[in-house]
Amino acid sequence: MDAAAAIDELKGLSTQIEAIVVASRDGAVTAATVEKERAGRLGGLARDLVSGADSVRGDLGRDALAQLQAATPDGSVFVVLDGDRMAVATTGADPTVGLVFYDLKTLLRQIAAPDEAVSAEPAQAPAADAPAGEDGDA
């Protein structure tokens, strides 16, 4: 599926997601729900966020970064990584974390495999999709 069509579909289905940007890991935007200039700035900020998170991962000797959530009282930023591509979304406060991650993973799958029949039913997705195994605060 075309990236722009996929994010339009997700934006129409999700009641929690406010803005979506699909970009490469260097911040170059593929498609977004916001205008081009703002999408470029969001892509750059997402690149910086992922780069910073990846340096934390490197310092701790962990496996590759798969996804992240930055939660604040004003809202959350979600980033899901798939190879060189990343899907970024913003939500309001206290989102259903597993559902947002599921939606973004589905989005990346749809874009990565345009000819395959990918199930795209974000609203009916299971909520507990986030990987388990909390290590505690750092």
Next chain:
Amino acid sequence: MPKRRIWIAGLLGAGSFAGTIFYRRRSARSRTRIDLYFDDGSMLSLATGSPDADRLLPIARELLTEAG
């Protein structure tokens, strides 16, 4: 005695207000964090106040502001 009742009511009100403020601040602090999920299924939560979180959270806040 009316004067005593007014004092008690005032103290209860002030205590309740202070408790609400304390609870809201604590709740907001606990909600501010960065959760990192890795390919092996593990997760690391960086709480506000840690050096890594304090480096990454301003970027996230700027992103939220930019997204509108």
